[in-house]
Structures are given as structure tokens and as C-alpha cells.
Amino acid sequence: MTGMSVSRLDATRQQALSVSLATGAYAISFGALSVAAGLDIWQTMALSLLVFSGGSQFAFVGVLGAGGTAAAAVATSTFLGLRNGFYGVGLAPVLRPMRGLRRVWASQVTIDESTAVALAQPPEDVEARRAGFWWTGVGVFVAWNAVTVVGALLGSRIGDPAQWGLDAAAAAAFLGLLWPRLASRPAQAVAAASAVVALLLTPVLPSGLPILAAALVAVIAGWPAPEDVEAVPE
Amino acid sequence: MSEYMLMWVAIVVAGVLAWATKYAGHVVPETWLENPRVHRIAAYVTVALLAALFAVQAFTAGSDVVLDARVAAVAVAAVLLWRKAPFIVVVFVAAGVAAGLRLLGWG
Numbered sequence: 001m002t003g004m005s006v007s008r009l010d011a012t013r014q015q016a017l018s019v020s021l022a023t024g025a026y027a028i029s030f031g032a033l034s035v036a037a038g039l040d041i042w043q044t045m046a047l048s049l050l051v052f053s054g055g056s057q058f059a060f061v062g063v064l065g066a067g068g069t070a071a072a073a074v075a076t077s078t079f080l081g082l083r084n085g086f087y088g089v090g091l092a093p094v095l096r097p098m099r100g101l102r103r104v105w106a107s108q109v110t111i112d113e114s115t116a117v118a119l120a121q122p123p124e125d126v127e128a129r130r131a132g133f134w135w136t137g138v139g140v141f142v143a144w145n146a147v148t149v150v151g152a153l154l155g156s157r158i159g160d161p162a163q164w165g166l167d168a169a170a171a172a173a174f175l176g177l178l179w180p181r182l183a184s185r186p187a188q189a190v191a192a193a194s195a196v197v198a199l200l201l202t203p204v205l206p207s208g209l210p211i212l213a214a215a216l217v218a219v220i221a222g223w224p225a226p227e228d229v230e231a232v233p234e
Numbered sequence: 235m236s237e238y239m240l241m242w243v244a245i246v247v248a249g250v251l252a253w254a255t256k257y258a259g260h261v262v263p264e265t266w267l268e269n270p271r272v273h274r275i276a277a278y279v280t281v282a283l284l285a286a287l288f289a290v291q292a293f294t295a296g297s298d299v300v301l302d303a304r305v306a307a308v309a310v311a312a313v314l315l316w317r318k319a320p321f322i323v324v325v326f327v328a329a330g331v332a333a334g335l336r337l338l339g340w341g
Contacts, residue, residue: 050248070241166329167304175288175312178288187277199289211287221282
């Protein structure tokens with residue numbers, strides 16, 4: 001390996017590390033919110049280890065916190081994780097060939113951040129793309145799970161979650177996850193329509209179902225071919 | 235089954251489904267998912283669910299639509315996101331705004 005390529009991969013690893021720390025930091029809010037929603041510390045840790053996808057985890061405890069059933073929590077968490085499946089499709093050419101345990105582990109760390117860092121490296125530089133994926137995926141996994149414990153411990157020490165604004169923190173977390181996906185007009189329209197549908201259905205459907213019903217907005221919006229292909233979000 | 239055990243089952247099922255979704259992406263032939271309609275809907279599902287989760291978390295209590303301290307908190311969060319503040323800052327400031335307003339006796 002030449003000196004040049006070492007420093008090139010160093011830059012990728014540095015990027016992976018900073019993304020890992022920044023992402024790991026907000027596991028503190030997940031840990032606290034999960035305990036506030038009624039899960040214990042072990043269950044909170046299990047969610048971070050097993051589900052390992054921020055949006056899905058916030059959704060799981062968010063649905064429970066709003067009084068939804070366990071089934072609604074699982075369904076919402078799973079639908080929100082569907083995008084990770086599409087990340088795997090995009091990453092497969094970068095990570096190939098891969099089998100057995102390595103593929104099992106690569107799947108677990110296929111998330112927003114590892115995909116973004118991998119695909120942000122030059123397309124012709126497969127080595128850097130692989131380094132970006134693995135360093136970010138494993139880095140976020142370690143940071144996310146470690147900081148989840150801290151958040152859960154903090155959450156279990158405070159009395160009324162609302163007094164500390166944890167309900168508002170959860171809303172801000174969803175807004176923060178949504179924000180980067182609102183670049184295009186159609187995405188903004190889908191977001192607005194989904195929010196309205198969920199609020200309109202809240203008084204009439206059991207908790208958790210208004211959120212799932214909003215997914216129908218996505219099906220209706222995505223069904224017809226758009227006139228402007230560029231307008232479809234990634 | 236006790237509530238507590240049911241929750242454990244739900245956590246494990248959610249974990250298995252999350253992993254299976256990720257795994258499927260790595261192993262299915264690319265052509266299966268080349269359908270542009272599937273891609274569009276998948277992208278919109280993420281936006282739709284996050285928007286719905288945000289709305290319910292920010293503006294409802296039980297089965298009622300309510301406006302309380304959370305409205306001010308998410309408005310501040312939106313401004314911070316617009317100014318490109320880091321995620322963790324946005325979350326903490328939102329909590330602080332809601333906690334502060336409630337301390338003052340509003341919402």
C-alpha cells in the first residue's frame with residue numbers, strides 16, 4: 001500500500017469516526033425516551049442491539065409511549081426499517097463477495113450512516129467505500145449501544161418525563177430524522193399529508209394505527225410515475 | 235403471557251424483522267428491486283412514517299389533538315434544523331424549551 005492510499009483511507013476512517021460519535025451521542029435521547037415509555041434498561045439495551053436503526057427504535061418506543069399495542073410498535077418499527085433493505089441493494093456491489101457470518105454482521109450494521117459514508121467515497125475507489133461502510137457501521141454500533149445504557153440510566157433517575165420535556169425531545173428527534181429527507185417538493189407534500197392524516201385519524205383509531213395509516217399516503221404518492229424523475233427522494 | 239414477557243417477545247420480533255430486512259437487501263438479486271415504483275414507494279414510506287410519528291408525538295395526547303408546550307419546542311427545533319444545528323443539540327434544546335415552559339406553568 002502506498003503512503004498516498006494510507007492517508008486516503010485515513011480520511012475515510014476519520015469521517016467514519018466523527019459520524020459514529022455524532023450518531024452515538026443521540027442514543028442518549030433514545031435510552032431516556034425508551035425508559036420513559038415504560039421499558040426497562042435491559043429491554044432498552046436489547047432494542048439498540050437487535051433493532052439497531054435509530055428511526056425504528058424511536059418509532060417502537062414512540063408508539064408504546066402514545067399507548068399503542070406491542071403489535072403496532074413492531075409494525076411501525078419494521079415499516080420504517082424497510083429503507084435499510086434498499087441500502088443493502090446499493091451496497092451489495094461494494095461489499096461483494098461476502099458470505100456467512102460476515103454477511104450476517106454486515107446486514108446488522110446496514111443503516112443510514114454506514115450507507116451514507118460508504119457511498120460518499122469515490123465510486124471507483126471500492127476499498128475506500130468498504131472502509132467507509134465497515135468503520136462507520138461498527139463505529140456507530142459500538143457508540144450507539146454504549147450511549148443507550150447511559151441514556152437509560154439517566155431516564156430511570158428522573159420522575160415525570162414530561163417535566164423534563166422528554167415528550168418534546170421525542171417529537172424533535174422525529175423532526176430531525178425527517179428533515180434531511182424533505183429536500184424535494186413531493187417529499188414535502190407526502191410529509192405534510194401524512195402528518196395531517198395521522199392527526200385526523202388519532203381521535204377515531206386506536207393508538208399506533210394512525211401512524212401506520214399514514215404509510216398509505218406513501219403508496220398513493222409513489223404509485224404513478226412522476227413527470228420529474230429527479231423529484232423522487234433517495 | 236405477562237405484559238413484561240409480551241414486551242420481550244415484541245422486542246425480539248422487531249429485532250429479527252429489522253435484521254431480516256437488512257439481510258434481504260444484501261442477498262436478493264438486484265433485478266427484483268429495480269422496479270421504479272417499488273423504489274418510489276419505499277422512499278416515501280420513510281418520509282410518511284417519520285412525518286406521522288412527528289405529528290402524533292408533537293400534537294396529540296391519548297386520542298386527543300392538543301397544543302401545549304411541545305408546539306413551541308418543535309418550532310424552536312425546526313429553526314435549529316434549518317440553521318443546520320447538530321441532531322443532539324436540537325433534541326436537547328427542544329426538551330429544555332418544553333421543560334422551561336412547563337416550569338412557568340404553561341402547557
